[in-house]
Amino acid sequence: MTMSETSRQTHHTRRDFMKTAAAGSMAALLPGTYHAHAAGSDTIRVGLVGCGRRGTGAARDCLSSSAGIEIRALGDVFEDQLKSGRKGLAKLAENIPDDACFTGFDAYKKVLACDIDLVILAAPPGFRPEHLAAAVEAGKHVFMEKPAGVDPAGIRSVLESAERAKDKGLALVAGTQRRHQADYVATLERIHGGAIGAITAAQCYWVGDYGYYPAVPRKEGWSDMEWQLRNWNYFTWLSGDHIVEQHVHNIDVINWALDAHPVAALGMGGRQQRTGAEYGHIYDHFAIDFEYPGGVHVASYCRQMAGTANEVSERLIGTKGTCNPRGTIEGETPFT
Structure with a gap:
């Protein structure tokens, strides 16, 4: 297989994974915790932290994974990144009000303070542990891009947040996509079977x-x-x-x-x-x-x-x- 073929497969399976993971995160909201967070609404409200290439792509795949999903809040350190991401999502996400678009280092806090059920964490990985801890504290379901962290202290923080999410009944899905790809899942099942x-x-x-x-x-x-x-x-x-x-x-x-x-x-x-x-x-x-x-x-x-x-x-x-x-x-x- 040539590298161009490998790259095409990698990008293709990543898009497929994002749709699967997004659907899985949505399913995690149903039935019990969904009603607690969405207050009986049929719409699942999503916030995005990190409006660059990966974050916008993740949000787009989330929107296309299922009906009844809306992006309700956006956050990025840079205004131009936020505007670009918002423009890229315009055809799929028409209900993002101006007062739910935030910039600066504290933009993630403002997104989490919005009326959302799930947050996509796609800022640079160095910020992931802090953003995840805040999301779990705020009671939000999470899809977070990989990697989970960049150093031992960050990883320990993520592990602690994962335990708190479990205690709270929150869904937490990470972007290590191969664990959600059908071919890998089927093969590893056989490997674990001997x-x-x-x-x-x-x-x-x-x-x-x-x-x-x-x-x-x-x-x-x-x-x-x-x-x-x-x-x-x-x-x-x-x-x-x-x-x-x-x-x-x-x-x-x-x-x-x-x-x-x-x-x-x-x-x-x-x-x-x-x-x-x-x-x-x-x-x-x-x-x-x-x-x-x-x-x-x-x-x-x-x-x-x-x-x-x-x-x-x-x-x-x-x-x-x-x-x-x-x-x-x-x-x-x-x-x-």
Whole structure:
């Protein structure tokens, strides 16, 4: 499969996932908690925090996933981003009043104070833990983009918020999309049923270009903060670097397959091709040996470089066969 084909499949399945996840979040409101939050209305009211490309796309997919869904509030740090997102949603979201569109660092608080049932959290990941904690405190159901956080403190906060959401009966759906894709779900069900025996090793890859998210050159008059927020993919405090922000999809599949998390890691990374100031301070390649419980080693590779070979996949090796979790098992009990 060529990288262009892989990219098309990745974007296509992401759109499909967003519709499925949105529908799942809506379903989580029914029947019990829905009436408590929507006060008997047939309309599910949604707020959006982060009106950039991903947030607007998530809101669009949410609106198209089911009837009876309305975007009621928008929030973004930047006014131009909010206006652009609002314009992009205009044909599907006609009921967003001016007084429910907010800007600034506290825009998320104002969105959560609106009469909404569910909030989409799509601001840069560095803010995710704080936004999630506030959403749960406000009693809102949540779809949040991946990654959940960019550092240990943030992840611990997210785990605490997830427990509070569970206690409150709130739905919480994350953007680790492969856990909602039919081909992955069907294959991993067989893996957990013993189709390839005990997993002894694995590999996961997201090696490719990143041309579809180009760096944002700094403009005259922008502060350090504004430039980094507008170019958030390329700063670790906002994105976690691409091993967290993008390769998380593949690592998550391995965690899912092994029903565990790494206990140790040995790795390396650096900046080989993307060395300009516009690329902030993230790396453009990583190679990690993750060790899981039981001495299972996983080779993890991620790279964002133009003009190189590409691969986006996972592979599991077991005592009775091998597996591409996207839908193929070879060995004693094959599956396609």
